[in-house]
Amino acid sequence: ILYDLSGYKLVTGAAFTALGTMMFGYPFRYFFANVFRPRMPSEQQVLEAYLEGEIDEATAKRMLGYHGYHDSYFPMMVAVADRPVSPMLLNRIAQAGYYDEQLFRKAFADAHYPFEIRPVLLHYMQQVAMGELKAVYASVAVSRYREGLTNSELFLEELKLLRVQEALRGSYVIAGDLMRDYDLRSEVLKEAKRAFRQGEIDEGAFVAIAQSLELDAGYWEQWRRLMHLIPRESTPASKEVEVRAIGREAVVRRFREGLTLEEGFRNEARLLGYTPPQVDRLYVLALLERDYDYCMERLKAAHQAYDAGVLDDQAFVQELADFILDPQKIQLELLKAKYRKAPKVKRKVP
Structure with a gap:
């Protein structure tokens, strides 16, 4: 009676039932489930397929549910599996x-x-x-502005095309202006020093040039004291003529190549010691030589266009008539072009 009243029968039965389930129920159930259930992808494979877009979210949740995961874990598992690019x-x-x-x-x-x-x-x-490319072309743009090939507006437009930040474009312009100022002042000062040492100008002219450049007062005083310690070069008359001739060729060549304009040409000629009348005659000579170079280049281009078929006989003659005044010269060039374009006939050697 006490055994029944205490419920020990129920406790004993529950204990043996649990023991039997653990020893026989679970092993058999997992065995048959593992043998007969269909094979499912692993959790990692399911997440990779979802991240690659191969399956949708509902399918991924259902497949993860087969592994015992609740839907509430899905966002966390995706966040862990989806590793962004560093x-x-x-x-x-x-x-x-x-x-x-x-x-x-x-x-x-x-x-x-x-x-x-x-x-x-x-x-x-x-x-x-575009850092490396921008650095290269930005330096080219600065060099173009430094040499005077572009003005400030075009320089800013080039920087804009290179995608330089608007806040930095003004700094580029300031840097270009400083480079321009440095080139001008250093070139003038260098030439003034050379002219003074060679006796082409006296101390008063040298001082006037230096003061016009607004040099630093301390630097100028130091150079002024050293100026008298440097022995002045004595250039013989024949040597002076030779130096001036070499300089004249360089000045004329720079003008012919378009590196300087009239004002720069006259300044360079005056620095070589030419008088104003001589500068005028030298400028006329440079104009004639530059015109000759232009005509020869245009004649060469006309021949190339004729050979390529761009110009016919009439257009070729009209092109040459713009800069060649002698009709016989035009006809001679036309004959040259026709002969060059005509098929060559090989002569048989007897």
Whole structure:
């Protein structure tokens, strides 16, 4: 009676039932489930298939449910499995010169960067991708502005095409202006020193040139004290003529090649010691030589166009008539062009 009242029978039965389930129930159930159930992809395979877009979210949740995972774990498992591209790798891709805006935008979104910082990162990757190319062409643009081949407006437009930030364009212009000023002042000062040492100008003229350049007061006083310690060169008359002749050829050649204009040509000729009447005659000579070079280049281009079939006989004659006044010379050039274009006949040697 006490045995029944205490419920020991139920306790004993429950204990033996649990023991039997653990010893026989679970092993048999897992054995038959493992043998007869269909093979399922692993958790990693399911997540990779979902991230690659091979399966949708519902299918991924259902397949993970077969492994015993509740749907509430799905976002956490995707976040752990989806590893974004590291910033270092993105930077190295940009350094290699590759830039794909959509690729970088997706990478920044996958890495969960704040929305306000993504445009900055995108601009940075763009600058890195074209960094080497921009550095090369920016130096070319600065050199063009430094040599006077472009003005400030065109220089700013070139910097804009190179995608230089607007905040930095003014600094580029200032750097170009400083380079221009340095080239001008250093060239004038160098020439003034040479002229003074060779006795072409006296101390008063040298001082006037130096003061016009607005040199630093301390530097100027030091150079002024040393100026009298440097022995002045004595250039013989014959040597002076030789030096002036060499300089004249260089000045004329620079003008012929278009490296200087009239004002620069006259300044260079005056620095060589030519008087104003001599400068005028030398300028006329340079104009004639430059015109001759232009005519010869145009004649060469006309022959090339005729050989290529761009110009016919009439157009060729009209082109030459623009700069050749002698009709016989024009006809002679036309005959040369026709002979050069005509098929060559090999002569048989008897």
